[in-house]
Amino acid sequence: xxxxxxxxxxxxSHTGRNILITLLVLLVAGLGAAAxxxxxxxxxxxxxxxxxxxxxxxxxxxxxxxxxxxxxxSVVFAIEQNGRQKQLFNRTFQRKAWFGAAGxxxxxxxxxxxxxxxxxxxxxxxxxxxxRDFSLNGMFKGNETILRLPVTVDTRPxxxxxxxxxxxxxxxxxxxxxxxxxxxAVKHGVEIDDLFFPGYPVxxxxxxxxxxxxxxxxxxxxxxxxMAIDEAGNTGKAGFSITLxxxxxxxxxxxxxxxxxxxxxxxFEEHYPELTGSMLEKYIFTNNExxxxxxxxxxxxxxxxxxxxxxxxxxxxxxxxxxxxxxDQRTYYYKGxxxxxxxxxxxxxxxxxxxxxxxxxxxxxxFADYLGIYGNTIILDHGQGVFSLYAHLxxxxxxxxxxxxxxxxxxxxxxTGMAGGDHLHFSILVHGIFVTPKEWWDQHWIEVxxxxxxxx
Numbered sequence: 001x002x003x004x005x006x007x008x009x010x011x012x013s014h015t016g017r018n019i020l021i022t023l024l025v026l027l028v029a030g031l032g033a034a035a036x037x038x039x040x041x042x043x044x045x046x047x048x049x050x051x052x053x054x055x056x057x058x059x060x061x062x063x064x065x066x067x068x069x070x071x072x073x074s075v076v077f078a079i080e081q082n083g084r085q086k087q088l089f090n091r092t093f094q095r096k097a098w099f100g101a102a103g104x105x106x107x108x109x110x111x112x113x114x115x116x117x118x119x120x121x122x123x124x125x126x127x128x129x130x131x132r133d134f135s136l137n138g139m140f141k142g143n144e145t146i147l148r149l150p151v152t153v154d155t156r157p158x159x160x161x162x163x164x165x166x167x168x169x170x171x172x173x174x175x176x177x178x179x180x181x182x183x184x185a186v187k188h189g190v191e192i193d194d195l196f197f198p199g200y201p202v203x204x205x206x207x208x209x210x211x212x213x214x215x216x217x218x219x220x221x222x223x224x225x226x227m228a229i230d231e232a233g234n235t236g237k238a239g240f241s242i243t244l245x246x247x248x249x250x251x252x253x254x255x256x257x258x259x260x261x262x263x264x265x266x267x268f269e270e271h272y273p274e275l276t277g278s279m280l281e282k283y284i285f286t287n288n289e290x291x292x293x294x295x296x297x298x299x300x301x302x303x304x305x306x307x308x309x310x311x312x313x314x315x316x317x318x319x320x321x322x323x324x325x326x327x328d329q330r331t332y333y334y335k336g337x338x339x340x341x342x343x344x345x346x347x348x349x350x351x352x353x354x355x356x357x358x359x360x361x362x363x364x365x366x367f368a369d370y371l372g373i374y375g376n377t378i379i380l381d382h383g384q385g386v387f388s389l390y391a392h393l394x395x396x397x398x399x400x401x402x403x404x405x406x407x408x409x410x411x412x413x414x415x416t417g418m419a420g421g422d423h424l425h426f427s428i429l430v431h432g433i434f435v436t437p438k439e440w441w442d443q444h445w446i447e448v449x450x451x452x453x454x455x456x
Contacts, residue, residue: 038098040069043143044131052127055079055115056154056232062110063129070134071096071103073142077111079118081125081153086118095134102134113233116155125153157236158183158228163207164453165224165240170247172216172327174428174435177240178202178209178453179226188228192221192242197431199226200307200384202454209454211385213430216327216343220244252328252344256283260420267416271370280334286373287332287340287418294372301367301379302387302432311382312456314443315360316407318424320351326436345434346389346427353422356397357411359404360388360426360440368396374425375417378410387432391425392417 049062065075077089089111093103129147137143159182166175177190179199189198190210199208210226225239261279268286269275275282324344332340363380366387371377374391378398381387394414404410415422428437439445 038070038136040135041137041143042067042069042133042135043145044072044133046075046129046131046145046147048129048147048149052149052151054154054230054232055113055125055127055151056230056234057114057116057157058233058235059113060110060233061113062108064106064108065131066106067103067131067133067143068105070142071101071105072107073103073132073134075107075131076129077113078128078130079115079120079125079151079153080128080148081120081123085128086115086120088113088115088118115153120153122153122155125151127151152232154230154232155234157234158185158188158230160188160226160228160236160238162226162238162240166212166242166449168243168245169212169214170245170436171214171218172247172434172436173245174211174213174430174439174449175242176209176211176450176453177226178207179238180206181208181228181236183230185228185230189226191223191225191227193223195431195433197385200309203309207454209384211430213433213435214244215433216247216345218244247327250325250328252324252330254330254332256280256332256334256339264418268372271372280339284340287342290372291342294374297371298379298389298429299432302385302429305385305387305431306364306381306383309383310363310403311361311386312406313361313451314446315388315428315437315440316358317360317437317441318349318351318355318357318426320349320355320424323348323350323423326434326438346391346425347437348423348425350421350423351413354394354412354414355424356409357390357393357413357424358407359410361406363388363404365398365400365402365404365410368398368400371417373418375419376411376414377417380404380410385431387429389425389427389429391427392419392423394422 044065044067047064052061065072072093074092078085078087095102127149130144132142132144135142161180163178163180165177169175181188189196190212192212197210197212199210202209221242221244224242225237228236261283265279265282272290275285326347328344330342330344331338359380361382363382366381367379376393378390379387390411392414393411395412398404398410413422413424426437428435428440
């Protein structure tokens with residue numbers, strides 16, 4: 001009996017010991033797992049999204065930082081020079097958890113730097129970017145990644161010297177501004193109020209030219225200046241003045257008849273199946289909404305000019321009678337009542353049906369397709385922001401990407417688009433702004449306003 005009791009006590013003792021050992025094992029395992037999580041050793045990742053060589057008055061530095069384990073605790077940007085650091089950016093985060101993501105796994109931002117405010121002097125320096133996570137590793141300070149990028153501090157803006165600026169200009173007119181820069185610039189050109197005209201190098205000279213233009217309805221001018229931004233983000237400016245000349249308003253009456261609608265609406269329906277309503281409603285939609293879409297397309301095409309100048313001297317005018325002028329204010333009538341108002345942004349020239357259309361100057365074909373109110377259309381890029389447009393064509397005799405020379409046949413006239421009869425609608429654009437072709441047709445105007453300043 002006594003032996004049985006001893007065996008029972010011994011069994012209970014073993015069971016208690018086993019439970020205690022299991023608990024200790026679980027505790028140690030838990031502590032090990034916690035330590036593995038809390039003391040993780042993976043460092044954050046920091047990537048600068050663009051090459052940074054200069055720091056100046058205004059530089060944007062896009063970066064991406066990440067930590068897939070404990071999360072980001074801080075990201076700091078500093079500029080170091082002669083052993084001293086000045087902080088430029090500091091983003092810190094509060095701990096959100098202990099055994100999960102304590103901070104964000106990813107951070108993507110753009111730091112805007114103006115080192116003038118730091119007191120750092122122009123010259124060599126180091127951009128220091130550090131990212132720290134929420135790990136307890138490293139004496140509870142966390143894992144840290146440090147990037148050190150050598151940079152040049154430059155707070156002096158480029159000097160802009162204007163060589164020539166257009167003195168007189170009309171709304172719908174063109175001109176040039178020439179200038180020199182004291183140092184290379186990443187962006188430079190002419191600002192006229194909210195319009196920007198990039199500058200291009202003049203061959204064989206340390207000179208830049210910007211072809212400028214004013215919209216047909218431009219009123220007074222508030223800001224006219226040349227600006228240049230260097231690699232460090234510094235901006236140099238030089239102002240100039242332009243005398244704005246008046247242009248007489250020209251009015252035109254367009255009668256829209258049933259016959260015109262019956263001829264044209266099926267053409268527009270073929271290209272724009274979204275047209276609905278009566279023939280008149282479809283016409284008004286085309287003359288407004290489709291016209292706006294066409295304008296956006298043309299603006300986009302003209303936003304990417306060739307930096308090389310292809311054209312020389314005046315642009316040729318197609319022989320024939322002028323049917324409508326630039327910036328004519330058109331009022332549209334249907335059965336005697338006003339239905340619409342639009343502005344005609346080109347010159348209409350009529351000769352014989354299906355006459356050969358010649359390139360007005362050397363250029364590259366950048367568009368040859370159907371374009372709404374313009375019908376079959378060709379657009380030539382003549383370089384440095386100058387474009388010409390040929391509309392209402394019956395057929396194309398060239399293709400996109402082709403280089404054409406002045407007086408080369410590129411198409412034949414027709415009556416496609418919003419044309420009542422066979423004729424050519426011809427437009428000149430400067431950086432997407434429609435301007436009067438009359439100036440560009442005139443060799444004397446070219447000589448006086450362009451050639452004598454930048455040559456042929």
